Structures are given as C-alpha cells and as structure tokens.
Amino acid sequence: MATKKSVSSLNDADLKGKGVFVRVDLNVPLDDNFNITDDTRIRAAVPTIKYLMDHGSKVILCTHLGRPKGVTPKYSLKPLVPRLSELLGVQVKMANDCIGEEVEKLVAELSDGGVLLLENVRFHKEEEKNDPEFSKKLAALADVYELDYLVGAVANPKKPFAAIVGGLKVSTKIGVIESLLGKVDILILGGGMMFTLYKAQGYSVGSSLVEEDKLDLATSLVEKAKAKGVSLLLPTDVVIADKFAADANSKTFSGAVEERAKRVFNKLKGKPQKSLADVLREYNLPPGLFPQNVKCYELDESKGKLIVYLPSVCEVCFKDSSILRYATRVKATLSRGKLTGIEGMKTKVIMWVKVSSVTVESYKSDKVWFTAGVKKTRPKDAYEMPREAIQVEEF
Known part of the structure; x- marks a missing residue:
C-alpha cells in the first residue's frame, strides 16, 4: 500500500532523481489571443513545484484547462509554458499528450530538477470518467505522486473549523461538500456554483450560469447543512454586468459575508449573537x-x-x-x-x-x-x- 505523506515531509532521499507526478490546478482564464488574464492558480502551484525541483525531482505536471470535448486546440496548455517557465526560473518542457510513448520518452530525458508539463488531461474522455486503465498509464510515468489540486483535507480539525469551496458547478463538488458537512462548523461556497444555490432558494440570478437540473440537489445541500448545524455562507458581493467582457457596463453590489462569518465564529466560541x-x-x-x-x-x-x-x-x-x-x-x-x-x-x-x-x-x-x-x-x-x-x- 502506498504511503501518504505531505510534500514538506519528503527529503532528498525520497525525491532526488525520482519522477514526481503532480496533479495541479492550472485552469487559468485566457483571452481571445490566448494571453493569461489571471495567473493566480499558476503562482499558487509554484511553491510545491519549486520544493520538488530543489530536492532534485523530475517534476511531471498534470492539469486540465476548460471542458474540451476531445482534442481541442483552444484548450491546449501551450500558452501557459512561458509564464510557468518565468515563475520557476527554468525552461518548462511541453508534451503533446499526457500519455503514450512520446510522453514516456520526454519523462526519461528529464534531468534532475527539470519540469515537464503534460498536455490537457481532459483531451482524453477517460479522465472525467475516472477510468482505471487511463489512471495506470498516468501512474506509469512517475515514482511519487502529489495531489496539489485539492489541498487542506483534514482528519481531525481543531474547532471551530471553516472551509471554503469554490467552483463553477455544484454537481462537480457534491462529494467534497458532503464530506465537509461532516467536519466543519462553517462552509463558505463561492464561484459560479453560488448562482445555482441562490436560485434554489428563490433568488433571481439573471442570465448567470445555473445548473437547472441540479436545483433539487442544491436545496438538499442547504437542508443537510442545516440538519448538521453547519453555517452555510454564500457570497454577498457580486458584480452585475450586461455582458461577460472587460468593457461591460457593470455595477458592484457589496454585502457582509465577512461580518456574518465573524458572528458565527463568535457564537461557536461562546459569544452568542443576540436574537x-x-x-x-x-x-x-x-x-x-x-x-x-x-x-x-x-x-x-x-x-x-x-x-x-x-x-x-x-x-x-x-x-x-x-x-x-x-x-x-x-x-x-x-x-x-x-x-x-x-x-x-x-x-x-x-x-x-x-x-x-x-x-x-x-x-x-x-x-x-x-x-x-x-x-x-x-x-x-x-x-x-x-x-x-x-x-x-x-x-
């Protein structure tokens, strides 16, 4: 059985000369000219990658971009290479696929401290189906595996405990959310999925993205949170615009989710809010x-x-x-x-x-x-x- 460790607990003996497969989240927004408009996710992955590089690993990066249906050029990860190379201080190599003989050859040629970025893993439909054979092909590329894509899993958290989950769709986060409902005191949900949750509660969300077929699911999550005594917080600061573009006419509506969270924490710490x-x-x-x-x-x-x-x-x-x-x-x-x-x-x-x-x-x-x-x-x-x-x- 594989041993689970955090990256910081691994040293040269564990990492030097080893191929380390890192599942990162580099799903960054690109404009029409394929320029990165927000590199936050890339910068967030840099500390983990640099740690592995500094300890002599051969770093193999695996990520997705968007939701392509098969091989789709506009969802290629090639535009990410220059910025990733700049932040890491090395020339990041790029594969044309994420599995196969060509990829295996590139991995074999990697020097200690080198970095290889695999092509969009979602060019293969097997990725979203959690196909075992596809997983084996990815696993065969490395000796060590690091999941930097989902961080912060806590077995025995100190109380009060809050978690923040973001994402575009409720349906893709259902497993994480239901798991957290058994652990947290406060669950803050952000990103595009907030609109499905808001609509499920009767709010008007205009033309925002909503999973119409998941409204019952959203309602059940709210009810489960209530039954478990979990304070479920949704964003109250939103930007309303007439189109999804940089030149859109927009207006910002601000709320007080931070103050609301503070009140819940005070209640959990023995400072109850007045009725x-x-x-x-x-x-x-x-x-x-x-x-x-x-x-x-x-x-x-x-x-x-x-x-x-x-x-x-x-x-x-x-x-x-x-x-x-x-x-x-x-x-x-x-x-x-x-x-x-x-x-x-x-x-x-x-x-x-x-x-x-x-x-x-x-x-x-x-x-x-x-x-x-x-x-x-x-x-x-x-x-x-x-x-x-x-x-x-x-x-």
Missing part, C-alpha cells in the same frame, strides 16, 4: 415584528443597517388580524423606535401594500405606526412575540 427579537426590544420596537423562522440577520450598528434573512417568502397573521408578508431578505435602517427605508415587507390593506417604515413614538406608547402608503396605528401588544409564518408563493 433578533432581543435587538428589536432594545431599540424599543416590537420583538414580534419578524416571524419565528428568521434564518439570521446582519446588523451594522455604526450605520444602523439591518438585513433579515428568511428561508422563503412568507406571511404572518397577528392577533389583531393584521397580516405582514416578508421577502426572503428584508432590509431597513434601525434606530431608536424606528425601522425606516424598509425593503421586503408588505401588509394587507384591502390589497397588498409595501411597508416603508415602522415606528413607536415613545417607550410608554402602546401603539405602533405602520407607514404603507398612509400612516396608521396598530396595537403594540399584537407584535409582542415572534409568530410562526406560513410559506407563500410570491412576494
């Missing part, structure tokens, strides 16, 4: 203004910015027979006795009308003022306790 009801009570507002099923909230006390997250569009009927309806995200400005600039709340006044503010004039007042087109009072005690909401189809 939304308690916060409203402190600001002299009815604690039952929002329903029981609030997922979480964000409050920037310096600016009074409040965002309340709910699992679905829902409504609550209060004991004075008034009804409030909530979007999945309600935004407002919170101050003493006032919730103003509200977005995402409606009330039924013959017809549904948007609520723009909720105010309580004094600590002793037994009335709460709702502004929904016109300003009207309701009994404050009708909103004293958070009530159970019922899910509705649309806001």
Whole structure:
C-alpha cells in the first residue's frame, strides 16, 4: 500500500532523481489571443513545484484547462509554458499528450530538477470518467505522486473549523461538500456554483450560469447543512454586468459575508449573537415584528443597517388580524423606535401594500405606526412575540 505523506515531509532521499507526478490546478482564464488574464492558480502551484525541483525531482505536471470535448486546440496548455517557465526560473518542457510513448520518452530525458508539463488531461474522455486503465498509464510515468489540486483535507480539525469551496458547478463538488458537512462548523461556497444555490432558494440570478437540473440537489445541500448545524455562507458581493467582457457596463453590489462569518465564529466560541427579537426590544420596537423562522440577520450598528434573512417568502397573521408578508431578505435602517427605508415587507390593506417604515413614538406608547402608503396605528401588544409564518408563493 502506498504511503501518504505531505510534500514538506519528503527529503532528498525520497525525491532526488525520482519522477514526481503532480496533479495541479492550472485552469487559468485566457483571452481571445490566448494571453493569461489571471495567473493566480499558476503562482499558487509554484511553491510545491519549486520544493520538488530543489530536492532534485523530475517534476511531471498534470492539469486540465476548460471542458474540451476531445482534442481541442483552444484548450491546449501551450500558452501557459512561458509564464510557468518565468515563475520557476527554468525552461518548462511541453508534451503533446499526457500519455503514450512520446510522453514516456520526454519523462526519461528529464534531468534532475527539470519540469515537464503534460498536455490537457481532459483531451482524453477517460479522465472525467475516472477510468482505471487511463489512471495506470498516468501512474506509469512517475515514482511519487502529489495531489496539489485539492489541498487542506483534514482528519481531525481543531474547532471551530471553516472551509471554503469554490467552483463553477455544484454537481462537480457534491462529494467534497458532503464530506465537509461532516467536519466543519462553517462552509463558505463561492464561484459560479453560488448562482445555482441562490436560485434554489428563490433568488433571481439573471442570465448567470445555473445548473437547472441540479436545483433539487442544491436545496438538499442547504437542508443537510442545516440538519448538521453547519453555517452555510454564500457570497454577498457580486458584480452585475450586461455582458461577460472587460468593457461591460457593470455595477458592484457589496454585502457582509465577512461580518456574518465573524458572528458565527463568535457564537461557536461562546459569544452568542443576540436574537433578533432581543435587538428589536432594545431599540424599543416590537420583538414580534419578524416571524419565528428568521434564518439570521446582519446588523451594522455604526450605520444602523439591518438585513433579515428568511428561508422563503412568507406571511404572518397577528392577533389583531393584521397580516405582514416578508421577502426572503428584508432590509431597513434601525434606530431608536424606528425601522425606516424598509425593503421586503408588505401588509394587507384591502390589497397588498409595501411597508416603508415602522415606528413607536415613545417607550410608554402602546401603539405602533405602520407607514404603507398612509400612516396608521396598530396595537403594540399584537407584535409582542415572534409568530410562526406560513410559506407563500410570491412576494
């Protein structure tokens, strides 16, 4: 059975003169002229490669680029060679394939400390099928194998433990995500797959890439995270553009995922976040203004910015027979006795009308003022306790 070690635990005796097969992630973006537009992934792989070079290894790099269907010239790794050579300080050799006699000859000719980049491994359909025979052909090229493509696998992590997973598609990360749900306290998901997860929760994502056939899968991941007590965080900072190009008209929308993560960590460390009801009570507002099923909230006390997250569009009927309806995200400005600039709340006044503010004039007042087109009072005690909401189809 092969022995598993980290790269840093290997020395000259393990590496000198040995062929080391390294599965790296060099899937970098290229422009129409095949120029690298972001070399972050290449630079991230450099420390591992240099360590192996410095210890006399014959380094064989294996990676993919894009999702080609067979041999596709525009997905060739040749444009990566100049930048990789520059960063490593040696001339990186390039193979025209990733298996076969020609590749075996190039490996045999590699000098100690030399680097060979294999052609796009996904030019072979067997790669994505995890074909055993294809794996054997790759394995035959080397003596030592290093997986730099997925890093950070932790058997017994210290708590609290957070993990970050990025990628274009939920479907290709399902195994990793489900495995991590059994280990982490916080799971932050980024990259293009966020749009599938957002759409599964009822958000509009425009023309962003969505795996329509994986919406149920995305919903199940959210439910599994909740069942395991894992805080699942998605990006709240996005750039919206009219096209996918450098000259697109765009606008950036910023959120507070970092602050949200800090609050979760504080809770895990024994510094629990106050309930939304308690916060409203402190600001002299009815604690039952929002329903029981609030997922979480964000409050920037310096600016009074409040965002309340709910699992679905829902409504609550209060004991004075008034009804409030909530979007999945309600935004407002919170101050003493006032919730103003509200977005995402409606009330039924013959017809549904948007609520723009909720105010309580004094600590002793037994009335709460709702502004929904016109300003009207309701009994404050009708909103004293958070009530159970019922899910509705649309806001």
